[in-house]
Amino acid sequence: MIGHLVWKNALHRPLRTALGVLAVGVEVSLVLLIVGLTHGMLHDVAKRIEGVGADIMVQPPSASVFLAFSGAPMPEALGSRLAELAHVKAVAPVLLQLSSSGGLDIVYGIDPASFRAVSDGFFFLQGHGLEKPDDVLVDDWYARAKHLKAGDTLHLLGHNFHVAGVVGHGKGARVFVELHTLQQITGSPGKASLFFVKCDQRSSTNDVIGEIATLLPRYQIRPLQNYLSLMTQTTVPGLNTFVYSMIALAGAIGFLVIFLSMYTTIVERTRDIGVLKSLGASKGYIVKALLGETTLVCLGGIVVGIGMSYGGQFLLRDLFPTLTILITPGWILRAAALAIGAGLCGTSYPAWVASRKDPVEALAYS
Amino acid sequence: MEPIVKTEDLWKIYRSGKVDVAALRGVQCEVLPGEFIAVMGPSGCGKSTLLHVIGGLAQATRGRVLLDGNDLTRMSDAARTMLRRHKVGFVFQRFNLLPALDARGNIAIAQHIHGDGFDPHRFDTVTRLLGISDRLHHRPAELSGGEQQRVAIARAIINEPKILLADEPTGNLDTKSSESVLRMLRKLNQDLGQTVILITHNPEAASYAHRVLHMRDGQIVDGIPVD
Ligand SMILES: Nc1ncnc2c1ncn2[C@@H]1O[C@H](COP(=O)(O)OP(=O)(O)OP(=O)(O)O)[C@@H](O)[C@H]1O
């Protein structure tokens, strides 16, 4: 019966209920899309780094796992000292640069020979490797997204590049240029953001890591075999702050909208509350009815929000084919819990006020 | 016979700002089970206040109210809520049905709050008696004033309260609907033995009662003729 009352009350003001549902939907989809985007990007980057085929990645102490945010503080010459270590077969310096032309993409500045040595080489779908300073390689996804083919011109980082070839995806980045070219463009001659290291055999990876750690204490040295599983959110402090701020913002939206909507509701229903009290309804009964209504709105909002998230995923995929958005059941549950938690918090004060109304005054309200 | 309602030197003082308004000034009265009482008196003399205090909606300032043997003036808010739930039915001038629920829902929610669950037999008896059986699926906005008031009466008596308190139930009704509502109240009193206190300005309405209590300035003044 209280469910019936809750249901009928929600239907009695369809516009307000719909707005509440929509706001909770925005809250839920904001969480799912932000988390999905960051997870998707991390996942993507990690998978591609794993796909390079190197055994170890060496980064300076302050570097973020989320490579795009790293600067280029290491001297390129450090590479030759790494190459001298036992069991090291090849070392490739890479300079990273973020390009924001039409989506965010990481550009790798590579030395073609050493990069080929640490990886198993590119798989060319079209064209050939980097030969001239203004050559650029793009992967097939990027080529499809930007409608590029070998021989085209690509405007990147303020320069016109010549698309020398299109390669299979999964080799660290989607866009590759000559190391020296990128060093020039970014004004960091002789610098590298990271080194990929190839060992003479997989089994010596741990030994080599130990050697590098002695040589370069405090540097971040990671085996790449399980890189994907290593790249969880917890390893990205700055990103965590961002994601949690957005989640807090989403929760605040839900809280405020529900708070305002429930507050107007109880003012509007002052006389109804008086009536319920005259019938002998306890404070708990009134609180329960209001919390029930919020729960209903939140459940509706969660469904709408999940729908909006998948819709957003579909749209974004259409607009930016290189973006990956990961919507996971775990985060759907967390977003739902956030929505309901924020909603119940937002209702608690109005419900408390309603339950304490004086019945005679409430009945006299017009 | 033990009275259903007994007040002893009952005072209710409203404090609005710095001014104290004594709405009840030592009300002394008794209502026996099965009685149909009318309360009359000029506007502002404290009739509604008396009804609210007797029904446990408002707390008395001084004196005693015994309702079915329970002293309301010593009860906590929660205890008075419980007492309203089990022993009192209210009917108001403005009907006060819940707009979101249909007639059936408005009556059923009283049963739900009461806690004994839905009793179809009682429901049928009451709705038939009040002549609203074919209006149950209409919402208040789709009912005439007279029909709304009969639904409100059904809601008030569905849990078999010890006393039905009606505050000018015909105040918003035309003559014809008023008559039908008053006949219903008399029928409830005669057929079911329902004790009723009816506040009214209308001598015609008061004529349905066994006994008329006259109020003036917060007191019951018997022996003064109806004005
Ligand atoms: N909440 C309140 N605060 C202050 N004074 C009040 C309050 N409620 C009622 N009063 C005063 O108490 C007195 C009695 O009011 P009450 O409503 O009981 O009168 P009534 O006999 O029912 O009048 P009416 O016939 O107009 O309904 C009035 O003087 C009124 O102004």
Ligand SMILES: [Mg+2]
């Ligand atoms: Mg009155």
